[in-house]
Amino acid sequence: MKLLSGIVLMSLALVFSSCQKYPQAEVDQANAAIEAARVAEADVYAADEFTALKDSLAMVINSVEKEKSKLFSNYKEELTKLTSTVEMATSVAEKAQTKKVEMKEEATAILTELVTIIDQNTKMIAKAPRGKEGKAALELIQNELTSVQTGMEEASAKLESGDVFNGINQAKAIKEKAVSIHTELVEVLTKARIKLPF
Amino acid sequence: MTRRLKKKYRRFLNLFLTAAVLLLAGALFLFIPKPPDEEMERTRVSIGEARKLISPDFVPPTLTEAEILYDSAMRIWKQENEKFIFSRNYKSIINLCTTASQLAVASPKLADQAASSFIDILGDDIKTLKADTTEIGLLYRRLPALVEINGKYTQGVLLLKEAELNLEQKKYKESRKKLDKAKNYVGQVTQHVRFLLNNYFSQVPQWQQQASQTIRQSSTNQSYAIIVDKFATECYLYKNGRLSKTFKAELGKNWIGDKQFAGDKATPEGLYKITRKKQGGQTKYYKALLLNYPNDEDKKRFKEAIRNQSIPSSSQIGGLIEIHGGGGKGIHWTDGCVALENRDMDMLYRLVPVGCPVLIVGSLHSLDEVQKKARP
Numbered sequence: 314m315k316l317l318s319g320i321v322l323m324s325l326a327l328v329f330s331s332c333q334k335y336p337q338a339e340v341d342q343a344n345a346a347i348e349a350a351r352v353a354e355a356d357v358y359a360a361d362e363f364t365a366l367k368d369s370l371a372m373v374i375n376s377v378e379k380e381k382s383k384l385f386s387n388y389k390e391e392l393t394k395l396t397s398t399v400e401m402a403t404s405v406a407e408k409a410q411t412k413k414v415e416m417k418e419e420a421t422a423i424l425t426e427l428v429t430i431i432d433q434n435t436k437m438i439a440k441a442p443r444g445k446e447g448k449a450a451l452e453l454i455q456n457e458l459t460s461v462q463t464g465m466e467e468a469s470a471k472l473e474s475g476d477v478f479n480g481i482n483q484a485k486a487i488k489e490k491a492v493s494i495h496t497e498l499v500e501v502l503t504k505a506r507i508k509l510p511f
Numbered sequence: 512m513t514r515r516l517k518k519k520y521r522r523f524l525n526l527f528l529t530a531a532v533l534l535l536a537g538a539l540f541l542f543i544p545k546p547p548d549e550e551m552e553r554t555r556v557s558i559g560e561a562r563k564l565i566s567p568d569f570v571p572p573t574l575t576e577a578e579i580l581y582d583s584a585m586r587i588w589k590q591e592n593e594k595f596i597f598s599r600n601y602k603s604i605i606n607l608c609t610t611a612s613q614l615a616v617a618s619p620k621l622a623d624q625a626a627s628s629f630i631d632i633l634g635d636d637i638k639t640l641k642a643d644t645t646e647i648g649l650l651y652r653r654l655p656a657l658v659e660i661n662g663k664y665t666q667g668v669l670l671l672k673e674a675e676l677n678l679e680q681k682k683y684k685e686s687r688k689k690l691d692k693a694k695n696y697v698g699q700v701t702q703h704v705r706f707l708l709n710n711y712f713s714q715v716p717q718w719q720q721q722a723s724q725t726i727r728q729s730s731t732n733q734s735y736a737i738i739v740d741k742f743a744t745e746c747y748l749y750k751n752g753r754l755s756k757t758f759k760a761e762l763g764k765n766w767i768g769d770k771q772f773a774g775d776k777a778t779p780e781g782l783y784k785i786t787r788k789k790q791g792g793q794t795k796y797y798k799a800l801l802l803n804y805p806n807d808e809d810k811k812r813f814k815e816a817i818r819n820q821s822i823p824s825s826s827q828i829g830g831l832i833e834i835h836g837g838g839g840k841g842i843h844w845t846d847g848c849v850a851l852e853n854r855d856m857d858m859l860y861r862l863v864p865v866g867c868p869v870l871i872v873g874s875l876h877s878l879d880e881v882q883k884k885a886r887p
Binding site: 360364368371372374375376378379381382383384442453456457459460461464479482483485486487489490500501504505 | 540543544546548551552555559562563567585588589591592596599657661662665666668669670672673676677680685839840841842844
């Protein structure tokens with residue numbers, strides 16, 4: 314009887330010592346890290362990495378549940394994977410932020426360049442044949458320039474509000490138009506034998 | 512003896528019970544249900560692969576359903592894991608996984624079908640609108656200032672560029688949205704310009720006939736004749752019925768259409784003749800050839816316009832329409848005269864006499880010909 318009791322007790326001890334606690338806190342932490350990455354717009358600025366991250370967590374959760382299904386659960390490996398997922402989420406969030414900052418810087422550089430182009434365009438309009446000589450043509454160019462300026466303000470507002478993706482596209486489109494106006498004005502002034510004012 | 516037997520019996524019983532417990536424990540292991548980890552993992556991989564292959568713009572309902580089924584399976588698995596180990600049942604999870612996997616595997620093909628036609632149409636539409644925008648731009652930039660439609664044209668051009676950028680970035684739905692807006696703006700401009708040009712070019716046969724007559728007369732009379740093509744912005748000098756010189760011409764800023772009244776900045780259309788040659792202090796535009804505007808036809812049309820109230824009753828018919836120097840600015844800037852570069856004016860002034868016929872027409876070529884010529 315003593316041997317039997319010993320075996321039973323040993324088995325119970327083994328069962329209790331082998332059954333680890335479900336890593337709920339770590340799972341929650343990983344989920345929170347992924348949500349933080351989403352808030353950091355990783356789904357927009359690091360879309361592929363964000364998809365891989367979500368898939369990675371799904372894989373770990375599978376593994377956790379697999380362990381939980383066993384009589385003797387051991388989450389040691391899963392805990393390591395969950396920690397890696399949190400690190401990965403932080404890295405993806407950082408990458409998204411870096412990408413966003415880079416894009417914002419690029420857009421800001423375009424807008425800065427646009428300020429110079431628009432300034433030169435304005436100076437050229439002031440120098441272009443005035444009055445009866447080409448007032449109408451200049452009205453058109455001025456009108457286009459106004460649209461460009463309005464667009465520039467819109468792009469700037471988008472950047473400020475954090476919509477960098479659409480902001481940079483708008484800035485690029487505006488730059489192309491502003492450059493074409495610039496070329497046209499240089500041509501008009503050159504034809505009219507007027508010295509370029511910059 | 513009895514004590515020894517009892518001890519043996521007890522030892523045997525102990526061994527028997529231990530073996531029985533161990534056997535029972537072993538047997539119980541066999542009854543533990545197999546977890547659905549393989550099925551879950553297979554489904555996760557299928558969904559992950561499908562997600563990688565499918566653009567977020569074209570996720571088919573099948574993939575969304577697969578994801579919902581996978582989430583349900585995971586929820587049930589968690590619920591089952593909370594139960595006593597021997598009473599867990601994973602059958603429904605396996606069924607959900609099987610369906611989810613099938614849906615996920617089928618999704619890329621479905622998405623591909625939807626995406627390829629969408630992207631093809633989008634790409635074609637962008638190309639078409641780009642060509643239309645360039646063509647209408649080339650035409651409309653030659654027309655007098657149309658400030659009211661200019662803003663729309665610029666908006667259209669900017670949105671079209673954004674649609675192109677979105678297409679490059681594989682943001683197809685966003686690209687379509689921008690393209691549709693651009694189409695709307697460019698469409699309004701096209702409609703306006705087409706209406707204007709169709710009206711303008713409807714008189715081409717009449718202008719061509721007038722030009723033929725003028726050239727014939729130049730040939731018959733062995734004399735000079737001038738023809739000004741307003742749309743081509745060119746001034747042709749004919750000698751004895753043959754084209755002798757071509758000069759670039761600049762016109763009144765509202766050059767499209769016939770002159771209606773004084774101050775409308777339009778260059779008149781019709782057959783005129785040179786009534787006076789001016790130079791030195793007689794003109795501020797280097798040298799000038801004064802035309803007999805208004806001619807009889809102009810006067811008749813003006814009276815009719817006053818009568819029809821299509822122009823204000825206080826309007827004057829105007830005059831002092833000339834071919835003069837001071838041109839070469841690259842824009843239409845006169846009050847209705849035809850301006851040539853001074854060196855061209857020198858030549859024309861020297862060659863043509865007072866009385867030389869001057870035909871001013873809207874265009875010598877049809878709109879189709881003009882458009883073909885304008886295409887890059």
